[in-house]
Amino acid sequence: MLKVGLTGGIGAGKSEVSRLLGSYGAVIVDSDRIAREVVEPGTPGLAAVVEEFGAGVLAADGTLDRPRLGELVFGAPERLAALNVIVHPLVRRRAAELEAAAAPDAVVVHDVPLLAESGLAPHYDLVVVVDASRETRLERLVAVRGMTPEQARARMDAQAGRDERLAIADLVIANDGPLEALEPRVRRVWDQLRARAGH
Structure with missing residues (x-):
């Protein structure tokens, strides 16, 4: 591989x-796509984001309001770091799973x-x-x-x-x-x- x-x-x-x-x-392992998947409704990732940033980051349909979250973290290094602590390990784990499922060659x-x-x-x-x-x-x-x-x-x-x-x-x-x-x-x-x- x-x-x-x-x-x-x-x-x-x-x-x-x-x-x-x-x-x-x-075999494409898309970090952006995975980052969206790990914060879909019902995931531990979304629950952790809401716990950190409050229910204001949720859209009316229960999905993550990305523009709103972006406003909170863009230009705020400590807030961005808090988000990364939640999301990055989840993305790495899922990427490793996808890689492990690929053929040896x-x-x-x-x-x-x-x-x-x-x-x-x-x-x-x-x-x-x-x-x-x-x-x-x-x-x-x-x-x-x-x-x-x-x-x-x-x-x-x-x-x-x-x-x-x-x-x-x-x-x-x-x-x-x-x-x-x-x-x-x-x-x-x-x-x-x-x-x-x-x-």
Whole structure:
């Protein structure tokens, strides 16, 4: 089994790379998706979040009100740390379960947005970084996600810098161009990953 860490700054195109790798046959372990699953209604994770932050973080239907929780923790390091203490162990446990269920010769890609920030790079056999310029990422966040330029800059500034991400990279996928230019690059990286996994 080859354990791959996949990361990239917001707006770099990591999700599209993850989707392509999955379509080629990689086992994708998506940290963001797992982070949502572990705080679904009825989970111990959601109960712990409500205990820490109060019932005000619940929407009318009993689900987690993510924007409201985001307001509480964004720009408040101690509140964010309290949230991470709850969610991160649950995410790690579920990711380990998914990895353990993969075939022995699988390429398991852990899609981890904050890989550079978390210091987890050494846990993977290699790290793939999806890279795009700050200008490209800003344009995408405004055009595709509907953020204001100020919101986009704040989100980018809350993450590790480009140099920090590139410093942990074993392989880099440049993604400043159009989507059709990305696919051949991802395919080349996939071929490299399969070779490393002994295929």
